[in-house]
Amino acid sequence: MSGVRAQQKEKTRRLLIDAALSQLSAERSFSNLSLREVAKEAGLAPTSFYRHFTDMDELGLTLVDEAGLTLRQLMRQARQRIAKGGSVIQISVETFMELIESNGNVFRLLLRERSGTSAAFRAAVIREIRFFTMELCDYLQQANALDAEVAYMQANAAVTIVFSAGSDALDIDDKDERELLSKQTIQQLRFIARGAAELSDRRKAAKKSQK
Amino acid sequence: MSGVRAQQKEKTRRLLIDAALSQLSAERSFSNLSLREVAKEAGLAPTSFYRHFTDMDELGLTLVDEAGLTLRQLMRQARQRIAKGGSVIQISVETFMELIESNGNVFRLLLRERSGTSAAFRAAVIREIRFFTMELCDYLQQANALDAEVAYMQANAAVTIVFSAGSDALDIDDKDERELLSKQTIQQLRFIARGAAELSDRRKAAKKSQK
DNA sequence: TAATACAGTGTACGCGTGTACGCTTAATTG
DNA sequence: CAATTAAGCGTACACGCGTACACTGTATTA
Structure with missing residues (x-):
């Protein structure tokens, strides 16, 4: 029930969260961060984003x-x-x-x-x-x-x-x-x-x- | 020297400023306002914007x-x-x-x-x-x-x-x-x-x- | 073991964006 | 009055965006 799959999913979810967090800076706010950029930083295809969040x-x-x-x-x-x-x-x-x-x-x-x-x-x-x-x-x-x-x-x-x-x-x-x-x-x-x-x-x- | 032309220019400049100001709201910040939107609101062609400001x-x-x-x-x-x-x-x-x-x-x-x-x-x-x-x-x-x-x-x-x-x-x-x-x-x-x-x-x- | 569920991929689309460029038209200048 | 200047327009372009859709491969389930 631990689920190799569920574990992997949680891992990539964190990858996305961390990717977004790491892109924030003095000159970059969350609201001008694009879905594609975050996915790219996380090493994912843009469309894979939707497996984890419906939305930015x-x-x-x-x-x-x-x-x-x-x-x-x-x-x-x-x-x-x-x-x-x-x-x-x-x-x-x-x-x-x-x-x-x-x-x-x-x-x-x-x-x-x-x-x-x-x-x-x-x-x-x-x-x-x-x-x-x-x-x-x-x-x-x-x-x-x-x-x-x-x-x-x-x-x-x-x-x-x-x-x-x-x-x-x-x-x-x-x-x-x-x-x-x-x-x-x-x-x-x-x-x-x-x-x-x-x-x-x-x-x-x-x-x-x-x- | 008063300049009908200069006067008109100042007028459209104000039109742009007011257009931008009027588009601001709780759900709209200046930074997610586009040049085209502002120009449109002011009743100008997008490219006319540049006659007044180099930039947003x-x-x-x-x-x-x-x-x-x-x-x-x-x-x-x-x-x-x-x-x-x-x-x-x-x-x-x-x-x-x-x-x-x-x-x-x-x-x-x-x-x-x-x-x-x-x-x-x-x-x-x-x-x-x-x-x-x-x-x-x-x-x-x-x-x-x-x-x-x-x-x-x-x-x-x-x-x-x-x-x-x-x-x-x-x-x-x-x-x-x-x-x-x-x-x-x-x-x-x-x-x-x-x-x-x-x-x-x-x-x-x-x-x-x-x- | 065969069937299924599902995370991740790649392609393709329409849309809004900034802006380069050449044009028109009217005020300004000489 | 003729020449010049400059505000404003229209077209056209490349770009990045969100996301729809059909796909692959593998863990899970029955």
Whole structure:
């Protein structure tokens, strides 16, 4: 039941996925990648593509799924590092920046398709980012004992800032400049954390005095 | 010297620009707009396009320029409203959201080309956004007497948050939901403002005690 | 072992693309 | 008024695209 055939099929499917992923770059987005190019890179005849995906769109959604997976791995890695002690914000930003350096194209895929022309893609990307945001939200709420709504707004703002910084980092070659960007990003996240903590406190005080 | 001919040429040039602009939408980005389509929409033969632009890229850069102009108009309008009194942050966000509702496609152009595949486009968009950020930075520095570096980080974070909210707003039809988004954005900007003010104060205190 | 299912191939088609080239026609120039 | 300039047009070309269709060879099934 393992199936030599099914195994082979899965293998070529991966070949297609990897081919698409490997063709992404600063000057090449998924949406201007053609079915023929991907098939060729994978070493297949164009028409063989259809044995695995009905559409380039279907392949694209698979790619977005994989990118979401990468995002979750990032989260896990950051958590592990944080457990060993140190500034939460600093470790998170540094971990994120490492991801961007090693997986630039995956990250680019998310950034581009988030504002792309396919509603399905946009929805898929937004879903992944929301998931990421929610996980951060839970963490903030627990770790800092924040008001739920405040925690959400902080998580949301933080993710926005970090993703934007990541996008900028993709266009920076100079190492010192990247470091500067990281430092600024960390500072910006601290702004947000400070403002959020304060609002949360004020809300708690208001609730108490009402009782 | 006014030139009936030159005037006519300028008119058709605008026809092309407007044609391109009018074809932009949620499901149509500039980069998947063809020269022929634009020419057709403008009521011209495909080859006539070349009398005005060497390239679709050249047209695109012109569009980005126009978008930058729109951004500057926005700034001016917000300033006027602020002068009449009210919460600076609230008025700014509301003004921005109005722009997005009336000029969604112009805004989409900026968002998309910022992470697009053409280095020239990316540079042009980043330039416009930086200009916008710097103007806000000057304002913050003056109005709130902030440390220069802190003002920059605040301006940068604020623009990031507002643009991201704008991007989200483009996908929201429901009016109540938009209002909620606006409120959250305002709150997030206040987080940042609070954090920035505090850091600026701390820096000033440090400088004084050194003297 | 014979029949079947199916991954992968090769050919062929119509379509939309960018653009080279020569033409027309009217404003500009001398 | 004659010569020139230049905006806009029409034709024509090669190209890459998605995909329909009929095929081959091999793992799976009965």
